[in-house]
Amino acid sequence: MTSDDTHPIARSLETLAELAPDRADAVLGLLAEAARADGRQAVSEQGRLLLGGGARAGVSHLLLSVNGALVGYAQLEDTDPVEAPAAELVVHPAHRGHGHGRALGAALLAASGKRLRVWAHGGHPAARHLAQVLGLTLFRELRQMRRPLTGLDLSEPALPEGVTLRAFVPGHDDAAWLAVNAEAFAHHPEQGSLTQRDLDDREAAAWFDPSGFFLAEREGRLVGFHWTKVHAEERLGEVYVLGVRPGAQGGGLGRALTVTGLRHLAARGLPTAMLYVDADNKAAVSVYERLGFTTYETDLMYRTET
Template identity: 35%
Template sequence: MTLTSRLIDPSDRRSMESVRALVAEAERTDGTAPFSDQALLAASRGTRTLIAFDDGEATRDHTTGSRSPVAVGVCGEGELDLVVRPDARGAGVGSAALAHLLAEADRETPTPLRAWAHGENPAASALLRGAGFAPVRTLYRLALDPARLAAAITESRAMPAGFGIEPFNPASHEHAESWVRVNAAAFADHPEQGGVTDADFAALRAEHWFDPEDLILARDESNGSLAGYTWIKTVRQGELVEAELYVLGVDPVYAGRGLGAALLGETLRRMSEHHPTRITLYVDGSNEHALALYTRAGFTVDTVSTQWLRNNG
């Protein structure tokens, strides 16, 4: 399989629309997003490289008018991601695109190199294993049956005494600064979430799905400090409404007080206002405490993603 590659300029609206169209098509087919928000955010900010692959029969996207790639890759910062257009799979596109991405990644950092296989994807796993990768990390997507939402709310823990909640205020510099600080502390050992910067947070708030009412802050009423937060990502597509617990974090200073469980209850109450047809969240497979919390609330495993590591350059 012979492919031609081209760099995508994140400021090129038409090219980015064609990328998003491919990503959306793959998600509809596979049932899970092929790229994380962090990977796309890094590509849009220019800290990772976005590469489109075309074959000899390039077509035009009827919506954007731009070339519709057969595959798109993201590489940089020691990671790579790849998605192949569903109707182009099984013809060697994935292996050819992966070889190009590996060469591109090795120019930046030969070793180690990480890659995600999102969802249960035997073809992606085979490609990565054949390229010298080994599985090192598991990410679960959990789902809650919307029919059980009311019961989960009833069974949830109340906010502990001495803590109050409020929505995020987009005009408040203090809200933004304290969120970044608490997020970094809560996820100090997390390879992606703990590194979210002020600029990253601002970019996420510029996403079409962001609603400040869906970012709930918990404060210590004795001193006004931000103690924790919960953030909901609500996406609407026609009659389908997916409410995702995007991230929930508690400052370690307040660990052991039941604040995480109480914030989950606030999450579910806010979700119910959106009348979701789907309720999801992502949690690292090694986070036993969070898995237990969500399982008690009625969440079950929906899909499993795997991160792969290549140590030899």
């Protein structure tokens, strides 16, 4: 979420269940302009994937225009059976300070029945102010942590007894991975609810590389995984998703998988690794800190009072 406030101005707002290709391209252009100005994306990878490929159940796109020009965008995802709908929004850098963010926020509140969660990626002060104006309160902090990979000194990881590693095979391992991912992230609605369509979207992305997607098996059964990602433009390696099946935790598998992925990224010649972790997940934060990660920035999620 990034934004703006102040003077009223004539504007139009459309809410669509799906975006035609030209509309999706316009939104991507807006996001690119905002990212150049802000130094980071205002809409998550999942949100950007939802821009194309037709309608998605529970997903709405809000497009705000002034004189026919797109100046703001918001996405509302109402797919969680328990949690309030989640949103992300952005205003074009050249059109901030005119109340467009507040208009998008008000539209999101109306569309969600005033049950709303909103991400502020990077925790920009303007986004914090907008959350306050909309009557939202902070309830989640997601840390981005980083560590250098240059001169990485991590020895070959020791796997728990009976565990072997291999690379993910698209089309063969999809169902098994989705099942373990759902188990490992049952407490995490965004990650744990990934579907075959979500996996297909990622497998079709230019960055997807199964050689950096490690599966841990015991007696032919998937017990954990580490999916790495390379951000080629930024020359960043990412601990994209790392999970261990419940029941296989506590034996050092998580650390071994983390080290395996970091060694893979270092071998690719990448200077830095990054990952995301909830600030209140003290155990995970502690593990990553012991592996040399430090907090780089924090994403904030705000919500209406419940």
